[in-house]
Each structure stands twice: as C-alpha cells, then as structure tokens.
Amino acid sequence: MRHHPISPITERMQYRAIGIARGRYMPTEKEELTNGFIYTRDGAKIPSVTLGKLLNLIRNHIQLKKLYLWIVYPRCREISQLHLQMVGVWEPKTSKNLKLIEGTNVDASMLPEQENYFSVRGELIYTEPKKNVLVIQIRQIPRGSKLFLPPFWLQVQGKVPTILLNHFLALDLRRQxxxxxxxxxxVIGSLAKSCL
Incomplete structure (x- = not known):
C-alpha cells in the first residue's frame, strides 16, 4: 500500500498540480454524480467534478455523508475561483485497491503535510509581489488518443520575486x-529561451 496519497516526483522538471481536500462530496443531482461540491471542515464550498474510476467508487463504496481525504487536481476556471477535479480518495486504513471504504475518521496526522496541502510544479509566468499574487503554468502530458493537451494556469497568493519569471518552480501550497x-x-531551473 502506498503510504502517501501524492506520488513522489520521478523527473527533475516534472509538471504537476495535485492536492488533498478533506470534506464531504455532495453531487448537484442525485442521479448525476459527476458534478458537485466538496464541503470542507472550514466551511468552504468548492465546485468539483469526479474523474475516472473514482465515479465507480463513489457509486458503490463511498458514503456521501462522511468526510474523506479526496485526492484532487486544482484548477482555476475564473480568477480566484478554485475548482477541483477529484481523482481518488485516500484511506490508509483500508485495502490496497480501496474496495472497502471504512470508518469516518480519517487521521490527517498520517499526512506529513496535513490536509488542504497542494503540490504544484510549473513555470512562473506572472508575479506581482506588491499585490501578493502569482500565476503558475502547468503543462499536461498527452493521454490516450489526444496528441496535445493545452497548459493550464493556477493563480496563487504569495510573493515570488520578478527575477524568477520563466523559471520552473516547485511550490508547497495550502488551500484557504x-x-x-x-x-x-x-527554484528548479530556468526555462527562459536564449537569444542566440
């Protein structure tokens, strides 16, 4: 069994955006489980969609009234509007294949980073330290029959100096x-193209 819901990095310049959100998932419609909201313990209502095999898990094993540690991909559909793509649920006390989802009390202390942690790796394409805002571009690896997937951007609150524009960064983020x-x-390295 994997002892952490976020896989370790395998390449130095590996792009990614993944995190953990603890909360209750409530679909917008009873029959349509793919769209809904994660209601977090701190009172946030975050728009969410379920992806892949998680939908089957929700249909057959998840009790929607309980809190879970959801493995999610963060997106910003609008400025300052977080949206989560749910790809898994982490239950360290259950079997490897997560066929059984037991217990309501997921012990977040088993996570070194605790809940609401996000690991983002990408290119710094915008930063305005005075306004406490920056934007990271994440490139996606093509999957299946798609030869190209467009990059996406995440807006982050924080300060990174402008000298690091076009640099590849690894960021530890917390959702609030x-x-x-x-x-x-x-700072992992520069992505600036030389003018030779």
Whole structure:
C-alpha cells in the first residue's frame, strides 16, 4: 500500500498540480454524480467534478455523508475561483485497491503535510509581489488518443520575486477557502529561451 496519497516526483522538471481536500462530496443531482461540491471542515464550498474510476467508487463504496481525504487536481476556471477535479480518495486504513471504504475518521496526522496541502510544479509566468499574487503554468502530458493537451494556469497568493519569471518552480501550497496560499517554493531551473 502506498503510504502517501501524492506520488513522489520521478523527473527533475516534472509538471504537476495535485492536492488533498478533506470534506464531504455532495453531487448537484442525485442521479448525476459527476458534478458537485466538496464541503470542507472550514466551511468552504468548492465546485468539483469526479474523474475516472473514482465515479465507480463513489457509486458503490463511498458514503456521501462522511468526510474523506479526496485526492484532487486544482484548477482555476475564473480568477480566484478554485475548482477541483477529484481523482481518488485516500484511506490508509483500508485495502490496497480501496474496495472497502471504512470508518469516518480519517487521521490527517498520517499526512506529513496535513490536509488542504497542494503540490504544484510549473513555470512562473506572472508575479506581482506588491499585490501578493502569482500565476503558475502547468503543462499536461498527452493521454490516450489526444496528441496535445493545452497548459493550464493556477493563480496563487504569495510573493515570488520578478527575477524568477520563466523559471520552473516547485511550490508547497495550502488551500484557504477558495484560494491557494504559498507556503514555500524551490527554484528548479530556468526555462527562459536564449537569444542566440
């Protein structure tokens, strides 16, 4: 069994945006489970969609009245409007394949980063330290029959100096309400194209 819901990095310049959101998932319609909201313990109501095999898990094993640690991909559909794509649920006390979802009390202390943690790796394409805002561009790996997936952007609250524009950063973020807040960042390398 994997002891952490977020996979370790396998490449130095690996793009990603993934996190953990603890809450109750409520679909917008009883028969349509793909769209809904995650209601978090801190009172946030975050628009969400379920992806892939998670939909089957929700239909057959998840008790929607309970809190879970959801594995999610963050997106910003509008400025300062967080949207989550739900890809999994993490229950360290259950079997490897998550066929059984037991218990209501997920122990978030088993996560070193605690709940509401997000790991984002991408290119800094905008930063305005005086306004406490930055934007990271994340490139997606093509999947299935799609040869190209467009990059997407995440707006983050925090300060990163303008000298780091066009640099690849690894960021540790924390969700607060509808915002992703910068806790720390590491510069991985420059992505600026040379003018030769």
């Amino acid at each position: 309400n509808q915002s992703l807040i910068l806790e720390r960042y590491v």
